[in-house]
Amino acid sequence: MGLLSLGTPMKWEEAKQYSDHVRKHGIIQFLNLWEATKNLEKDCLLWGDEIEYMVVSFDEENKNAKLSLRVWQILQDLAQEEEDAKTDPAKKLLVNSSWHPEYGRYMLEGTPGEPYMGLARDLLAVETNMKL
Numbered sequence: 001m002g003l004l005s006l007g008t009p010m011k012w013e014e015a016k017q018y019s020d021h022v023r024k025h026g027i028i029q030f031l032n033l034w035e036a037t038k039n040l041e042k043d044c045l046l047w048g049d050e051i052e053y054m055v056v057s058f059d060e061e062n063k064n065a066k067l068s069l070r071v072w073q074i075l076q077d078l079a080q081e082e083e084d085a086k087t088d089p090a091k092k093l094l095v096n097s098s099w100h101p102e103y104g105r106y107m108l109e110g111t112p113g114e115p116y117m118g119l120a121r122d123l124l125a126v127e128t129n130m131k132l
Helices: 011-039 069-085 120-131
Strands: 051-054 056-059 066-068 097-101 107-112
Touching: 069 097, 069 107
Parallel strands: none
Antiparallel strands: 051 107, 056 066, 097 107
16 A cells, blocks of 8 residues: 555545546556566566554553554654664664554554565565464
């Protein structure tokens, strides 16, 4: 999913009038990328995974969960951990992920700190990285 950092999503009734334009220009963009890259050889494709999280506040006494709008505060804490990991090799192994805001103020996304390549070891690293 793309990052919506500014703006507000349109309601479907408003957005659907643009669907033909988006479809047409998406195809044009794909064809332009294809034309620019179709002759590349031995180019390593990079890929990744993502987990989207909803941040909730849980009331233990009443067994009630509510969405929490603290994503920006949480992202600051996670960004500090990422910065610490850059200077401390011991933390690098524990914090090999990257965090981003997602669609709402109650959602965030975790992705690998570095993209995967086409190697078997990368496939084996996905589950461990997701757990971290």
